[in-house]
Every structure is written in structure tokens, then in C-alpha cells.
Amino acid sequence: MRRLDVTRERKNCFVPTSEIIAVEETDLNKKQHNSGKWQKMAKPHAFTVYYVKKARNHRWWCSDVTFWCVDEQLCNQWIQALKELLELQKARPKQLLVYINPYGGKRQGKRIYEQKVAPLFSLASISTDVFITERANHAKDNLFEVNINKYDGVVCVGGDGMFSEVMHGLIGRMQKDSGIDQNNPKAPLVQCNIRIGIIPAGSTDCICYSTVGISDPVTSALHIIVGDSQPLDVSSVHHNNTFLKYTVSLLGYGFYGDILKDSEKKRWMGPMRYDYSGFKTFLSHHCYEGTISFQPAKHTLGSPRDKDSCRTGCHICRQSEQQLAEQRKKCGLKHEEDEEEWKVIKGKFLAINVVNMSCACPRSPKGLSPAAHLADGSADLILVRKCSRFDFLRYLVRHTNQDDQFDFSFVDVYRVKSFQFTSKLLEDNESDVTDIGKKHFGQFCRDHPACCCNIANSTWNCDGETLDSSAIEVRVHCQLMKLFARGIEENCKEASRNQSRVEQLL
Ligand SMILES: CCCCCCCCCCCCC/C=C/[C@@H](O)[C@H](COP(=O)(O)O)NC(=O)CCCCCCCCCCCCCCC
Numbered sequence: 001m002r003r004l005d006v007t008r009e010r011k012n013c014f015v016p017t018s019e020i021i022a023v024e025e026t027d028l029n030k031k032q033h034n035s036g037k038w039q040k041m042a043k044p045h046a047f048t049v050y051y052v053k054k055a056r057n058h059r060w061w062c063s064d065v066t067f068w069c070v071d072e073q074l075c076n077q078w079i080q081a082l083k084e085l086l087e088l089q090k091a092r093p094k095q096l097l098v099y100i101n102p103y104g105g106k107r108q109g110k111r112i113y114e115q116k117v118a119p120l121f122s123l124a125s126i127s128t129d130v131f132i133t134e135r136a137n138h139a140k141d142n143l144f145e146v147n148i149n150k151y152d153g154v155v156c157v158g159g160d161g162m163f164s165e166v167m168h169g170l171i172g173r174m175q176k177d178s179g180i181d182q183n184n185p186k187a188p189l190v191q192c193n194i195r196i197g198i199i200p201a202g203s204t205d206c207i208c209y210s211t212v213g214i215s216d217p218v219t220s221a222l223h224i225i226v227g228d229s230q231p232l233d234v235s236s237v238h239h240n241n242t243f244l245k246y247t248v249s250l251l252g253y254g255f256y257g258d259i260l261k262d263s264e265k266k267r268w269m270g271p272m273r274y275d276y277s278g279f280k281t282f283l284s285h286h287c288y289e290g291t292i293s294f295q296p297a298k299h300t301l302g303s304p305r306d307k308d309s310c311r312t313g314c315h316i317c318r319q320s321e322q323q324l325a326e327q328r329k330k331c332g333l334k335h336e337e338d339e340e341e342w343k344v345i346k347g348k349f350l351a352i353n354v355v356n357m358s359c360a361c362p363r364s365p366k367g368l369s370p371a372a373h374l375a376d377g378s379a380d381l382i383l384v385r386k387c388s389r390f391d392f393l394r395y396l397v398r399h400t401n402q403d404d405q406f407d408f409s410f411v412d413v414y415r416v417k418s419f420q421f422t423s424k425l426l427e428d429n430e431s432d433v434t435d436i437g438k439k440h441f442g443q444f445c446r447d448h449p450a451c452c453c454n455i456a457n458s459t460w461n462c463d464g465e466t467l468d469s470s471a472i473e474v475r476v477h478c479q480l481m482k483l484f485a486r487g488i489e490e491n492c493k494e495a496s497r498n499q500s501r502v503e504q505l506l
């Protein structure tokens, strides 16, 4: 950490209170005061302000500046005044419940938490109850038992799968406590006000990356400490009036479902398993036939082809928040009966992706749908129809560069508020065909009659967990939960440049 000797270098440091992490009396035995006039001073006093320093690419780190003073009383007054200012930051958590998955990603969760995160929480006077999981669903089950009201937030250390577990625990607990039946796909779910913080230690970490702009444990810990809040849409997935799962990032059938299914057998490979299974799945080039029905999201202003992405303070998400508040005033918790039209598409698909957020991650910095919004009450439905391997590769490569991945004749994208899918196999067996799917027939697959469609079903990849049901019903719940994040900040480079300029000028 850098020490800024303010007076000696005739520099001041400008730090907004909201970005101060802690203020502490400086231990002069540890700090050297061998500079300038402080050296001559018999008994100097000092206090240190720890604050958020914004670096490039949305990275935050903890910096500090020490203020030296001749007068002990004056020094204490400063410490007192600054601590009082920090007390006014009411959104900051004081007590957190932490779940660590020791086996996520490269199996570094415990080390990451102990070495990088715990010291920051302790510096910020945050008390924690830490729980290291011993099996899958341990955290979820535990969340149904703990005295949740004791905590200002829940932190999960792991990947998207671990986040999903904690989210299921919290949302499930909330519905149970309010007597809401999760099996009813039309049930209006109760919002979850306890924020979740994600310390990335998984394989993809897409939820963290898409909501913070980087997968970095220190940056995420600092967003938790300053008490950031980012609402998040959550989609519920049902089959035949049975609740299956919630999803916030990717719900994918075909390509991403097959990758996940194959990669589960290769967990020992760590995050590399996705590249291995990705390559294998790419070569197998399976497509799947089925019927998709969806209700377009007419309430939101944006479109998936927008050039602008969702950023901190996004006006489109704010507008959805206002609509949600008005709707609540009008109907209470009751859902507005929605008779809006359903669109139906039948075809053969290499991938069917429903994404609630951009799904940006280190592998694909702009994600599967770069203009998707975190909290607008809609999801983007991406349909990749049967095409050649070469075309599919061209499509995949565009996830890694600046070119438009929707600008292909075999790719369609829609912004939706609900969605249903039934595989051809299931339709043929005449079980569980969605009535809507039966009634309307919109577009048909444009591919050639000679077909190499896989006769078996694919699996759904639901935030990194497999779902075996090939007939599902999905509904977006606007801003059902909140994260300790603020979305991706605009002009991040500019912000950090300005901050250091201020430091130099004053
Ligand atoms: C030619 C290179 C193409 C690269 C294409 C990269 C697209 C990446 C999009 C990633 C979207 C991720 C959505 C998030 C999913 C996660 O929720 C979920 C769970 O995460 P967790 O393990 O942390 O718990 N992760 C996943 O399902 C993993 C998705 C796998 C993405 C890797 C895809 C690699 C594809 C490689 C194709 C290679 C073709 C090469 C041909 C010569």
C-alpha cells in the first residue's frame, strides 16, 4: 500500500466519503516518519484513511493516505469526525453471512477469502459468520435454517453455480416465509431485500463480471464494503406446474447445454473443462428441433440490437423500476393478468439461449447479448438456427471481438418477458405439449430438408447447472433480488485518470 505524505509533497487527496473504507489511528511504531519536518518532531500523531482507488478496467483496490499532526487532540478530533461520517453511510453492511465453496474454479476459494477479502472486511469493521461448504446444496439448505434477519447481506465465494445456490436459498426462504407457492409459475414472487455479494472464485464468474465489469475478489469485496446495491432480474423455470430453478445469467439449450453436460464429467480439469468440452461440442455440431413460444417485452424501451449497453444508473432499468412500483401500487402483489400475444417459432437450432444479463465474462468481454439489461424485467432470447460449422464458428468468434454477433441470417434475437420450449421429441410423444405451441404456428425453420438433427434431447444449462426437462416455461421477474454491485461504470478509465489528477493538483 502506498503512503501519501500530504504536506511534504504539498499534495492533498480528494476522496468522497462514500469511498472511504476505514479511518484508523496510525501505529507510529509501524509507520516510518523519516520525512521532512516530521523527523524533527518529538512526538507526532497521525491517522490513516483507507479508501477505494479506481484503476483501469473497473478494477478497485484499497489505497491509504496518512495524515500527520503535531496536536494529539486535533488528530483525535479528525478521527472522530471521519468515523461519524462513515457511520452515516447507512447502506453499508455491518454483519455478513459468508459461504465458501472450497472446490469451485481452481479450488482457491478459501485462500482467496482468507488472504484477500477477510482482511478488508476486518479493516471495515464488518463482522462475519463464515461457513465453508462440505457438499453441493449445503449453503442453500443452511439458508433455510439460519436467523437471516441478523445479517445485512450474504456473500458467496465461488462461481456462478455457487451464486445460484445461495440465490435459491434466499429467494426460496423468502417465498416460504411469505407463504408463496414456488410451483405456481404465475405466482407473484416476493422481492428479496437481503443483498448478495459475489467473491469470484469459480470457472466462468459471468454474474460477477457482468455486474461489476471485472472478476476480481478485491474489487468485489470493496463493492460490498461501500454498500453498493444493484437490482437484478431473475427468471423462474417451471415444467408442468413444478418449479425447477431460477436463473439470472444463461439458460441455454443445445450448444451450452451440451458443453455443460460434458464438462461436468471433467470437473478435475478446473475451468479448462469448458474449453475442452466446448471444442468437442463444437465438432459434434448437433442441432435440436423444437417449438419456442414467447411474449415480447413491450414494456421496456431497449432492444437487443441497441448500441448502448446497460451501465451504472441505467435509465432503461430505472424506468422498469418505476413501472414495477406503479404496478405494485395498482395491484399490490397480484400479477397483472397478461393477455399479450405469444409468438411461436418452430425450427432446428444449434443453440437456444435465454439471457437475463449480457453474460460478459473473461472469455467473452461483451457477452452473449451485449445490450441486455440487468434490471429491466426482460431477457434476451437468442436463436441460433442450423447452419454450417464454419458459420457457427464465425458466430462464436464474434463473441470475442467487436463485430455484431446478431448480424447473421441464421441468428435471431428477441427481447422477451416469458418463454416456453418443447422439444420435437416430446411433441411427437404427445406428452406435455404447451397449448400455446399447439395453437399458433408462426415461422418455420428455413434450413434444408436433408437434416442431421440429433434425435435425442439436449439439456438445459441453467446458470451452470443442468436441467433435464426438455419442456420448460420461463418467466422474468423484474428486480427480484439485489447484489452488492453498481453495474458496470461508464468511462472507467476517465474516472481513474480524474481521481489521480485531483490527487496531484490539490
Ligand atoms: C472460437 C472461440 C469462441 C469463444 C466463444 C466464447 C463464448 C463464451 C460465452 C460464455 C457465456 C457464459 C455464460 C455463463 C455461464 C455460467 O453461468 C456457467 C457456469 O459458470 P461457473 O462454472 O462459474 O459456475 N458457465 C458455463 O456454462 C460455461 C460456458 C462455457 C463457455 C465456454 C465456451 C468455449 C467455446 C469454445 C469453442 C471452441 C471452438 C473452437 C473451434 C476451432
Ligand SMILES: Nc1ncnc2c1ncn2[C@@H]1O[C@H](COP(=O)(O)OP(=O)(O)O)[C@@H](O)[C@H]1O
Pocket (backbone or CB within 6 Å): 100, 101, 102, 103, 104, 105, 106, 132, 133, 134, 135, 136, 137, 138, 157, 158, 159, 160, 161, 162, 163, 165, 201, 202, 203, 204, 205, 464, 465
Ligand atoms: N463443498 C462442496 N462440494 C461439492 N460441491 C459443492 C460444494 N459447495 C458447493 N458445491 C457445488 O459446486 C457447484 C459449482 O460451484 P462453483 O462455485 O460455481 O464452481 P465452478 O465455477 O467451478 O463451477 C455448485 O453447483 C455448488 O452447488
Ligand SMILES: [Ca+2]
Pocket (backbone or CB within 6 Å): 233, 355, 356, 357, 372, 373, 374, 375, 376, 377, 378, 379
Ligand atoms: Ca434483464
